[in-house]
Amino acid sequence: MxxxxxxxxxxxxxxxxxxxxxxxxxxxxxxxxxxxxxxxxxxxxxxxxxxxxxxxxxxxxxxxxxxxxxxxxxxxxxxxxxxxxxxxxKKQTVIETKEVKFRPKTEEHDLDFKIKNILKFVEKKNKVKVTMQFRGREIVHAQTVGMEAIRRIADALREHCVIIQEPTMEGRFMIMFVGPKP
Missing domain, CATH: 3.10.20.80 (Translation initiation factor 3 (IF-3), N-terminal domain)
Incomplete structure (x- = not known):
């Protein structure tokens, strides 16, 4: 600098x-x-x-x-x-990656609120990293409860955006990337 x-x-x-x-x-x-x-x-x-x-x-x-x-x-x-x-x-566009974090026990209303935020980010042509964090013994239920919760999020987003990367486990986090439709 x-x-x-x-x-x-x-x-x-x-x-x-x-x-x-x-x-x-x-x-x-x-x-x-x-x-x-x-x-x-x-x-x-x-x-x-x-x-x-x-x-x-x-x-x-x-x-x-x-x-x-x-x-x-x-x-x-x-x-x-x-x-x-x-x-x-001027002509180049910068695509930012935003991140929205969830927990497997996130309530329905909070889930809807965060999904609205994801849709706002996607409307502004940003990519969104959807992260589900597992704490303590929650990791045992990652493939059942966690996968069900992230699939619910993915289904809510499918009509408005593209899923760039399907949900994958990285340590104690389940990560999925979504982006704007072309």
Whole structure:
């Protein structure tokens, strides 16, 4: 976490591209501002051409032989890249996993209330981890009472959502995952 700005490094969107004096190849393939190919010239000549036009020399591809550089306004290029990244971020959806816990002896009214909460989470396009916890000697009845209770929950949810993972035992917990219908 960056202490100065209070945000994670992954949230920083800096463009790491060689420009102007950072480009030190013997010769480069130069593209003009409008994308036309100028030809293969020395790095110093390419910088001079960019300077004459009041633009920057920006490395496009260092993998090519010779490396490809373009004469352009670097600040405008960086701005457009940032805008593209913001648009991509807007379009992506984040699916959270919510968790709802039950006990095998949960009463009917409480069960209905928790099922309503699960349906609210699923409507918001979140996955839900349904966990049934067994304490003490309740574990003896996991395959009977516990399985019956979780099947009741699954039956109540089937018409509104998809069961991603059927109920399975993990230690003292019976776990089932449900998600929104596609």
């Amino acid at each position: 960056d202490k100065r700005k209070g945000r994670k490094d992954s949230q920083r969107q800096e463009v790491r591209v060689k420009t102007n004096e950072d480009i030190r190849y013997p010769e480069v393939r130069l593209l003009g501002d409008d994308g036309e190919q100028i030809g293969i010239v020395s790095s110093s000549r390419a910088r001079q051409i960019a300077e004459e036009q009041g633009m920057d020399l920006v490395e496009i591809s260092d993998k090519a032989k010779p490396p490809v550089c373009r004469v352009m306004n670097f600040d405008k290029y960086r701005y457009e890249l940032k805008k593209k990244q913001q648009e991509a971020k």
